[in-house]
Amino acid sequence: MLERFHHIVVEGPIGAGKTSLARRLAELSGAELILEQTDDNPFLPRFYEDRRRYALPTQLFFLVSRVEQARRTNQGEMPSETSVADFMLEKDLLFAQATLDAAELSLYLKIHESLAPPASTPDLVIYLQADPATLMERAKKRGRAYERTLNEGYLGELARAYSEFFYHYEAAPLLIVNSEHLNFAEREGDFDLLVQRIRDMRGAREFFNMGA
Numbered sequence: 001m002l003e004r005f006h007h008i009v010v011e012g013p014i015g016a017g018k019t020s021l022a023r024r025l026a027e028l029s030g031a032e033l034i035l036e037q038t039d040d041n042p043f044l045p046r047f048y049e050d051r052r053r054y055a056l057p058t059q060l061f062f063l064v065s066r067v068e069q070a071r072r073t074n075q076g077e078m079p080s081e082t083s084v085a086d087f088m089l090e091k092d093l094l095f096a097q098a099t100l101d102a103a104e105l106s107l108y109l110k111i112h113e114s115l116a117p118p119a120s121t122p123d124l125v126i127y128l129q130a131d132p133a134t135l136m137e138r139a140k141k142r143g144r145a146y147e148r149t150l151n152e153g154y155l156g157e158l159a160r161a162y163s164e165f166f167y168h169y170e171a172a173p174l175l176i177v178n179s180e181h182l183n184f185a186e187r188e189g190d191f192d193l194l195v196q197r198i199r200d201m202r203g204a205r206e207f208f209n210m211g212a
Contacts, residue, residue, distance in 0.1 A: 002029045002198060005123040008084045009172075011091065012128030012179070013158040014150070015135035020185035021128065021194075022086040028195065031082035037065045045146035051154075055099040059108060063092050067115050088125065089116060090165070098161045122172045124198070128179045129163070132156040175201060178209040 002008070008025060010018040019035060026033035038044065041061045047054040070089050096108050130138075132152040139147050139155070166174065175198065182190045190210075197208045 002195070005029075005198070006082045007120065007122045008124045008126065009088045009122040010084065010086050010126045010128065011088055011162070011166075012130075013135055013162050014147075014155060015138035016128035016130050017138065017179055017182075017184060018128055019086045021126070021191075022084045024184055024191055025195075026084040029082060029084070031084045034069060034083050034085035034087075036062070036069075036085075036087040039144075040065065048146050048149045051099060056104045056108065059092065059096050059100065060111065062095070063108075063112060063115060066092060067117065070120070071117050085122075088122070092116075094161050094165050095158075098157055124175065124201070125169070125172050126175045126177060126198075127162070127166045127169075128177050129159070130179050132159055134180055135159065170204070173201060173203075174205045176205070176207045178207075181210050 002025070008022075008029075008031070010022040010025070012018045022035065023033060025031070041058060043054050043058040043061055047058040066087065066089050092112065093109075096105055096112075100108055132155040135155045136150065136152050139150050166176065177194065182194070184191045184194060193210070194208060197206075
């Protein structure tokens with residue numbers, strides 16, 4: 001069990017495996033699972049077809065959805081006292097900066113400032129890394145129709161944005177995991193190794209990496 005962690009967040013770019021890992025950690029610890037509502041966003045398929053045109057409505061929908069989930073967490077409305085989430089509210093700014101032009105970003109930041117509640121600080125953030133080719137392969141494997149137009153260039157942009165964000169991140173203990181050769185959904189041994197690494201964490205920033 002992971003008793004000392006009441007609120008765990010798993011983050012990473014598209015295809016990193018954050019939702020699969022969040023599910024497994026929630027099951028292990030009996031925690032409430034909080035997932036971002038990706039498939040509920042009606043603008044997302046159109047965003048992948050025309051990023052320039054649909055970036056702003058896509059981001060605004062995600063912002064409103066995540067703000068509501070964050071409020072429920074902050075106000076203690078979750079059934080369990082512990083939770084595992086596959087997103088953090090701060091990621092909205094990361095995606096906005098990567099996809100919006102200057103005028104849209106200015107508008108988005110004003111809306112974000114007026115809507116977003118103070119985000120609760122996780123007890124642990126797990127940041128999953130992988131190179132763009134691996135992210136692309138995993139995204140294709142899960143077979144979402146609207147992700148067929150994804151390309152390595154865009155995934156590379158996101159990977160760099162995540163790397164820059166977590167390079168400066170200091171709000172919570174951070175475990176940086178190179179998931180290139182790990183499969184937490186299908187290989188029990190990989191998951192067990194990660195759980196033990198989480199249990200052994202003592203520092204504010206630690207790394208978990210396995211070679212091929």
